[in-house]
Amino acid sequence: MGYRVLLIDDEKSILKVIKKFLEDQNFQVTTAENKKEALKQITAKRFDIILSDYRLPDGTGMEILQYFRERDKETPFVMITAYGSIDGAVEAMRKGASHYVSKPIDAENLLKIIHFLIEKNEKNGFENMEEFAGIIGKSPLMRELFKEIDIVSKSESTVLIEGESGTGKELVAKAIHKLSSRKDKPFVALNCSAIPVELFENELFGHEKGAYTGATGNAKGKIELAADGTLFLDEVGELDTISQAKLLRVLQEKEFYRLGGTNTVPVRCRVIAATNRDLEKMVSEGKFREDLFYRINVVHLKVPPLRERKEDIPLLAKHFLKKYSQINRKNIVDIDKDAMEVLMNYEWKGNVRELENAIERAVVMCQYDVITTEHLPPRITKNKANSSTPEISGELNLFELEKRVILKVLEETNWNQTKAAQKLGISRKQLRTKMKNFGLLQA
Ligand SMILES: Nc1ncnc2c1ncn2[C@@H]1O[C@H](COP(=O)(O)OP(=O)(O)OP(=O)(O)O)[C@@H](O)[C@H]1O
Ligand SMILES: [Mg+2]
Structure with missing residues (x-):
């Protein structure tokens, strides 16, 4: 899929020409004709690059740049300045623009700059990040995860998120949804561990009136509720074998019947699953279906423990x-x-x-x-x-540790070697040898 460009300019003819040119180069172009619209877009979406005219009817490109840089220090921002306006260009670069081009715009040159900036940013884009789509973290492991989230959010693949309890798996699933083109559609979570086997189909597929005693009306299941959004199957490792088979079937067929229904309903949602278990191991132990594992494990993300x-x-x-x-x-x-x-x-x-x-x-x-x-x-x-008994801080090896323990016990026993040796569980002779080694006893 193409890179996402936000193009801000109040001259409609320029917008049209550049948009067409970039789209022909496989970019996804969003346009804005004024500052208000641009800020709205910036807040709502993620872009790979932003190109903004300096002068706008309701403000300046500088104001957009400033607003944007308060939120994102990395994504390239190119300022488009009036012909010969070198002051504006210098000011923009000083305030965090990645580059500037002056009008009239040379499309081929602009394309080169865009490619250069995007590639450069992709290489080190996540280097200084401390937060990504609501996920806090700056460790190399988390920055790696941010990168992966960014990539999978642009795809439609089924994702399996693995991680210990409380590591943020649901947060990651929501981030993928929020960054994807499905973001305005529902994010529906289904906790697989909380559903008894006989209710699983009802939860997933819904039912039609009269499907069973008590089914007095139609009810949509989670797959339908998620429609063009994302279905989050939480704790997928807890599914019993019967439910596993049912889930596999619907993922394969991409359609299902509501309970009591006679027409098939297509699956339109994207599926993200999460588990705090080692699913691969469960597969090898025969506790989780291998075919289902491969179905959901198209992309694998691991959320590292704290x-x-x-x-x-x-x-x-x-x-x-x-x-x-x-x-x-x-x-x-x-x-x-x-x-x-x-x-x-x-x-x-x-x-x-x-x-x-x-x-x-x-x-x-x-x-x-x-x-x-x-x-x-x-x-x-x-x-x-x-x-911290004995206090452990800084660099410490076994030698240092032993010395501190001995010292501590000696102090506690008022340097009574017999008592200290007893407390330490060694002979008095052994204690004396150690004390010599540690320089605690004059040879
Ligand atoms: N990197 C993070 N930045 C900010 N908040 C986080 C982060 N990771 C987790 N949290 C917060 O910690 C809590 C637990 O996260 P979450 O529910 O996503 O974990 P989980 O992996 O799904 O846990 P479980 O396996 O227990 O369901 C939530 O309140 C979430 O907002
Ligand atoms: Mg969870």
């Missing part, structure tokens, strides 16, 4: 701090160093959701403007206390 991307913790923590300060009408501005250290060292088995809950709690507990360790949930700070 412990593999610790550099995202401060960013996420601050994001949630802001969110819950606002919700609770508090003015908490920061998380102090100790508290942040605790957050960084905790293992976050519940991933981002657990972090979010911890920060929410801290905001509720906090009476001042800075979160400290005392506001954090006890299980998190307790974890710190355990792991």
Whole structure:
């Protein structure tokens, strides 16, 4: 699919000619004739490049550039300046334009610039990102994921999102939907773990009047409700074998009958599935149908656990701090160093959701403007206390660790070697040898 261009110019003849030229080159061109319309487009859609005239009836290209750069520092923005207006060009470049062209526009030259900028941006586009379509993160793993989301959102493929509980799988599914051409159509989620086998078909396909006792009218199933939008099959790994077969069939046939219905209904939605299980392993254990696995695993996205991307913790923590300060009408501005250290060292088995809950709690507990360790949930700070006996920070190897443990026990026993050796579970002789090695005892 072609790159998405936003072309802003109030001269209709220019819009028409350039639009046609770029469309012939396989670009998807959206046009705007004034600032108001341009800002609307920028807020609603993602573009691969923006081309804006400097002078517009209701403002300037500079104002659009500024508005855009507050939201997106990467996407190329080309300023189109009046003939000979070098001042405007310089100003635009200084304020974050990627390039400028002056009128009259040389279409071939413009094309070269567009290609150059888009390719350059694709190479390092995600390098400085800290957020993408509502997903916070700046770790290399997350930036890689952003890139993949961006790519799959432009396709129609079925996607399987794998990741531990609370890593943000649903957020990723929603991001794909939001960035896709289906964004104005419904996003319908179906939690596969919550449906008993006998109700699965009813949920998915809906029913017609009289399909079963109690079916007093027609009801659409999730596939139909999602229509031209996205159907999100959450926890797809929890489906029993019968439901798996039913799901496979509808994905293959691309049509279905409502319960009690006599006419087939076409499937028009895009399917995104998610699971916190290892589906491939389930397939090898015979717990998940292989054919269904391949059907849904056309594109595979993995959302990494939080412990593999610790550099995202401060960013996420601050994001949630802001969110819950606002919700609770508090003015908490920061998380102090100790508290942040605790957050960084905790293992976050519940991933981002657990972090979010911890920060929410801290905001509720906090009476001042800075979160400290005392506001954090006890299980998190307790974890710190355990792991810091002896205190572990910075670089530490086994040698250093052993030395600190011995030192600590010696201090506790007032340097009574017999007692210390007992506490450490070694002989007094062994202790003395170690103390010598560590320089704790004069040879
Ligand atoms: N990268 C992120 N940036 C901002 N918020 C996030 C991020 N990841 C997760 N969250 C938030 O954490 C919570 C859990 O995310 P989500 O429901 O998408 O996880 P999940 O992987 O679907 O979890 P589960 O397997 O338990 O269903 C949500 O409130 C979500 O908004
Ligand atoms: Mg979920």
